[in-house]
Amino acid sequence: MLLMWFGMTGGIFFGWYFGAGNTDSGKEQPGVPFSLETQDAVPFTVIDIPGKGKGAIASRDIKQGELIIEERPLFLVPPTINSSPTDFIWDKLEDVTEEQRESFFNLSFVNFPADKDPETDLKDVALAIFETNAVSAGSSVGIFPRMARLNHGCSSAFSAVYTYREKEGSLVVYAIKDVQKGTELLITYSDTKQPREQRRAYLQKQYGFHCTCSVCSLPDDVSKASDNRLVEMNRHQSRLSQWIQRTVSGPEAIEHVRSIWKLGDEEGYWSERGRLAGDAVFVAAGHSECVCFAAGHLGRSWRKRSLSNLTDIPLQCRCSSRVGINCHQVVHN
Numbered sequence: 631m632l633l634m635w636f637g638m639t640g641g642i643f644f645g646w647y648f649g650a651g652n653t654d655s656g657k658e659q660p661g662v663p664f665s666l667e668t669q670d671a672v673p674f675t676v677i678d679i680p681g682k683g684k685g686a687i688a689s690r691d692i693k694q695g696e697l698i699i700e701e702r703p704l705f706l707v708p709p710t711i712n713s714s715p716t717d718f719i720w721d722k723l724e725d726v727t728e729e730q731r732e733s734f735f736n737l738s739f740v741n742f743p744a745d746k747d748p749e750t751d752l753k754d755v756a757l758a759i760f761e762t763n764a765v766s767a768g769s770s771v772g773i774f775p776r777m778a779r780l781n782h783g784c785s786s787a788f789s790a791v792y793t794y795r796e797k798e799g800s801l802v803v804y805a806i807k808d809v810q811k812g813t814e815l816l817i818t819y820s821d822t823k824q825p826r827e828q829r830r831a832y833l834q835k836q837y838g839f840h841c842t843c844s845v846c847s848l849p850d851d852v853s854k855a856s857d858n859r860l861v862e863m864n865r866h867q868s869r870l871s872q873w874i875q876r877t878v879s880g881p882e883a884i885e886h887v888r889s890i891w892k893l894g895d896e897e898g899y900w901s902e903r904g905r906l907a908g909d910a911v912f913v914a915a916g917h918s919e920c921v922c923f924a925a926g927h928l929g930r931s932w933r934k935r936s937l938s939n940l941t942d943i944p945l946q947c948r949c950s951s952r953v954g955i956n957c958h959q960v961v962h963n
């Protein structure tokens with residue numbers, strides 16, 4: 631029996647950059663020693679946080695663009711499996727060390743079936759832990775016990791983003807904002823460019839909590855303004871995506887990028903800017919008069935920087951010369 635796993639897991643955290651370069655087959659990297667993480671130390675401590683279970687508090691000031699976590703998966707689950715999800719996860723847990731197994735069973739879980747007993751139905755506990763904590767890792771879904779302690783914040787409330795690097799076989803978490811010592815590090819579990827009511831309904835259903843992050847706690851009128859910006863960002867994003875079918879012109883597509891960027895500044899929503907810049911480069915490269923934008927403002931130095939640092943790219947064409955840049959390299963290297 632082949633099972634499509636992704637149809638069965640409800641909530642898989644939202645990465646900052648879907649897809650690019652992530653084509654893993656669900657297997658740990660050959661030749662890479664398997665371990666829980668590759669880092670010796672992280673700039674945060676995990677403590678109990680009232681109303682949230684555990685969470686990660688910055689143990690020093692963290693700068694925007696800093697690598698916070700680099701971690702190998704405890705295990706990965708590919709999109710298609712040939713046993714039940716419960717059995718598959720249980721088998722995976724038989725392959726790990728006692729310490730790793732313990733770190734897994736220490737993780738939190740929600741949505742445990744009412745007709746089961748968490749003391750005795752350990753396979754069901756394992757499944758619930760998986761569904762509460764798994765994140766997308768290329769085409770697979772994986773458990774990363776260290777990053778699994780990061781709680782959620784919406785829109786401008788989250789300060790860190792993650793992606794899975796297939797080549798290295800590890801997940802990396804970066805700060806997209808400066809984070810002060812003593813502040814909780816937050817990621818986002820879903821696309822929070824939605825109105826508060828929808829965000830809260832999703833988080834309640836999938837993750838079992840009522841979101842009271844700094845954005846969800848805004849007074850109604852301020853919250854409404856934030857909702858409007860987020861919905862507008864999504865509307866521009868959806869128009870931008872139509873450029874590829876040529877139903878939106880190049881200049882119009884660039885206008886959508888500018889609008890998303892501007893709304894993001896107003897909202898304090900800085901995530902996905904690497905992808906947005908990549909889209910802009912892609913559009914610009916299709917219009918010879920704009921290629922200088924890609925070359926002049928992104929180019930080599932851009933490749934060396936963390937994507938999450940891209941907060942200040944002038945989305946503007948400054949000259950009309952074509953420079954023969956390979957847009958795919960700029961976007962994906």
Ligand SMILES: C[S@@+](CC[C@H](N)C(=O)[O-])C[C@H]1O[C@@H](n2cnc3c(N)ncnc32)[C@H](O)[C@@H]1O
Pocket residue numbers: 681682683684685737738739740762763778779780781782783836837838839840841842843
């Ligand atoms: C991946 S775990 C995060 C770490 C978890 N708090 C722990 O104790 O291990 C996800 C769970 O954390 C809790 N959580 C995450 N973000 C939260 C938030 N903003 N408010 C309340 N609970 C939250 C929810 O119970 C959610 O199902």
